[in-house]
Amino acid sequence: MKKILFLLTFSLLFGCANNKVETNPKLIVLISVDQMRGDYLETFNSQFEGGLLDFYTNGAFYTNTRHNHAITTTAAGHATIATGFFPSHHGIVTNTVYNRELGYSHYSIEDSTVNFIGIDSCSLNKVSAKRLMKSSFGDILKQHNENSKTYSVALKDRASILMGGKNANRAFWFDVASTQMVSTDYYKEEFPKWVQNYKADSVMSTAIHHGWKLDPAFATLSSTNSDSFSREKGSFKPWFPHTIESFDTNRIRQHEVGSFMWNTPFGDEYVLNFGYNIISHEELGKDENCDILTIGLSAADIIGHHFGPDSYEVLDYYNKLDKYLADFMSKVNTQVGKENVVYILTSDHGVAPMPEVLAGRGLDAKRIENEKYDTDILAIDLKLQQKYNLDSSCILRANYNGVEPHFLYLNEKGIDSIDFVNSLQHELSNLDYIQETFSFFELNSEQSNKEYFEQMKNSHSNDYGVFVKILGKENYLIDMRENGTTHGTPYPYDTHVPLIFLGRGIPAHKNSDKSYTVDIAPTILSILKIEPKTPFDGRILTLELSSK
Known part of the structure; x- marks a missing residue:
């Protein structure tokens, strides 16, 4: 019965969409900001003037979107976004899993059979999408059109690999030692030569030299802590500015430049720039075969873990991300045509407040x-x-x-x-x-x-x-540990995430009805007018597509 109802709903929505928008978009770009809570767009909105403001103002914003699984971690969240299934069905239940048969824990995407390519040596974990039990929306698109291309990129391997799915043209992730994006022979397409020359230590040299400083327009909010809250200690000291020289040497002893990328907003700026280069070099969105790019912004998670959601650092990160996204989308719109692109903004999970902050406000924490x-x-x-x-x-x-x-x-x-x-x-x-x-x-x-x-x-x-x-x-x-914060529960601060569709034929509106991250994949496929062979755990969100 569930399958019949799902396919009937899809057919009705598919028919409505088909009457309003005759052709597919040429490019879909899904951006997952790791650890972005659902309340951030409202909380920080007064300071936005770029890409995040564009999403907030002009997108179809599902304000009550939740992950409907309890163990809210990066691997589980990104696999859920990509497949439209819960972790119990797609098989990636958390980052590191205790394997009951083997009696020990291992990385959820480990794969000892693959080898790194495009780099002389790499000491990162060997990983792949082999353990992912469901197809991503990109995989399903390629099943329907073998000429479509799908790519994925993030600092984190699990974010890039799991959003890319089992049959991406290629997924890229960051090697802190070389400051280069890497990949493996799991993917059959030739490794692009341009990637080997696009290293963070050179293309981000100016940011690395100047360090992470507060934005000149930075202004604290009523919820913002002081800049030296004692529990904020992470890779950096708890106060601005953050530079390579201000690393805590007990935590960062080598690969300082790559670690600087991991621990600052500039890592995600690099990822967005890399994503644009994928579009440009691999000619995504250049013909009638819709292509897909998924982007994971992983530095947001590292910063949030170390400094907490009420910190200067998290607020300044989103001020900078607002500008990075505006620049990225402007370049993509020029390259592909604004009328040909659909953007999706979401997150793999949220984060808990520092309990000491809440206790200071009189709450039980x-x-x-x-x-x-x-x-x-x-x-x-x-x-x-x-x-x-x-x-x-x-x-x-x-x-x-x-x-x-x-x-x-x-x-x-x-x-x-x-x-x-x-x-x-x-x-x-x-x-x-x-x-x-x-x-x-x-x-x-x-x-x-x-x-x-x-x-x-x-x-x-x-x-x-x-x-x-x-x-x-x-x-x-x-x-x-004694410092920082984390996520991983079914409480609202961990499960409530943004979900916004922006672009071609999607009218701006805010919808407060309950929605889930398992709804993302089936909704993307409905935009592409692809009818699935089997039902998802999620449903199709009505976007009221128009031809304008």
């Missing part, structure tokens, strides 16, 4: 550091050993995602697994910073009364992850 969490888990382990008359640890591993019981040992001792898991969940729930727990037993059932069960189930895989997942209280950071 805490940072549970690694040592505290480890001590609590040890106490639970000892209590369960006593309860079940055991003489060794009954917990195999524990981290911020949850706890893995030592099932092999428990089975040897004749302990009932269900009873033990129930006891473990009870003890975990007694910790004053734990909101809820979810076991594999529960997540493999069809329903539960627990809050966020649906989101947890959408992040669940029987192959990956600890057996008992934990959800900390809202505004609490669990198993954390």
Whole structure:
């Protein structure tokens, strides 16, 4: 029934779109700003005058867009955006996964069979889209038109690779040592020679020399912290300006230029410039075969982790991004024709506020550091050993995602697994910073009364992850270092992201109806008038396309 309703809806929308717009756009550019919260466009809007203002003012803005999965991480988010499926279906449930069969953790996109090309040597992880279980919207476009081209670029490998999909012409990501974009022989197209000469240490030399300084027009907002908030310590000292010379040498000891790209807005400026060069050199949007470029802006995430959403740095990043996007879109519109391009702006996840900032405002918020969490888990382990008359640890591993019981040992001792898991969940729930727990037993059932069960189930895989997942209280950071902030929960600050369609035939409007990131891929395909063979987890958003 779901399939019939989905295809009927697609046919109706497809027919409406076909009556209004007779030809496809020549180029679709999807930009994912890593860790961009859904409230940033409203919060920072008073300072925008470029590309972000263009999206905000002239785009179809879905203001109530959420990721509807619980483990909100880069890999899971970008795979969801690209495929239109939840992590439980596309297979990329988080960045680094605990492999239950192998008994250890590994990178979710690792692939030892590939080799780097276009560079003499590269020490980065060998990775590919091999483990992605669903096709991206770019893959589906190429299935319908073999002459269409799809490319992807980001500083992060997982952002570029997963948005590019399984059959991109090529995906590129950043090598901090060489400051060059790299790729592998997973992609069959010849590695472009121009890429080898487009190194950040040369094309971004002016920015590197001057360092990251506050924009001259910078003005604090009511929500902005001071410029030296104690918990902001990351790769740089907590105050402006940020230069190679001001790196914390305990964290950055080599590859300073490449690290500067990772840790400043200039890394994402470089990525946008690289993206434009893909369009220019590979001649995207030059004929009637629609092409796709996906761009991941990863430096935003590093900056957000170190400094937090209320910092000078995050606000200044978006002021600069506003200008970078204006420049990028101006060049693309000149190259391809503004009437031929559709842009999409979104994000893989949001971020939690610094709990110390919230506590200073009188809210219940805490940072549970690694040592505290480890001590609590040890106490639970000892209590369960006593309860079940055991003489060794009954917990195999524990981290911020949850706890893995030592099932092999428990089975040897004749302990009932269900009873033990129930006891473990009870003890975990007694910790004053734990909101809820979810076991594999529960997540493999069809329903539960627990809050966020649906989101947890959408992040669940029987192959990956600890057996008992934990959800900390809202505004609490669990198993954390002493500085910075993070993401990874189903709370609104992590799941609420922007979603804006801008360009060819799309009238400006704001829609506050509930929408999800799984809706992005089917909506893009509806713009291209491609009818899918199977239904997505998402639905098609009505864009009210016109021929104007």
